Amino acid sequence: MQMVVDIGRRTLQATLLLAAPILVITMVVSLVINIVQVLTSVQDSTVSTVPRLAIAAGAAFLLMPWMMRQLAGFTLQMFSDFRPFLH
Secondary structure (H helix, E strand, C coil): CHHHHHHHHHHHHHHHHHHHHHHHHHHHHHHHHHHHHHHHCCCCHHHHHHHHHHHHHHHHHHHHHHHHHHHHHHHHHHHCCCHHHHC
8 A cells, every 4th residue: 555655656746847847937927927917908818828828838848858858767767676566
């Protein structure tokens, strides 16, 4: 049971590590867009949605090599030693 909890914990940590940069970048861009919308009184949903999607896609594209290295390292770490799973 402890092994399952440990695998789940490691998986969640890897997921948060991979998602955090994109989420932070998107959150900062959203904050800037919201401030601009408040200052200009432009409340069109397209003005806020399209840049957020574009920034998230651009961040994912630029961070993909780093994300793949992290994911490959996590996968190798998880599958490199099967001895704990054999009990």
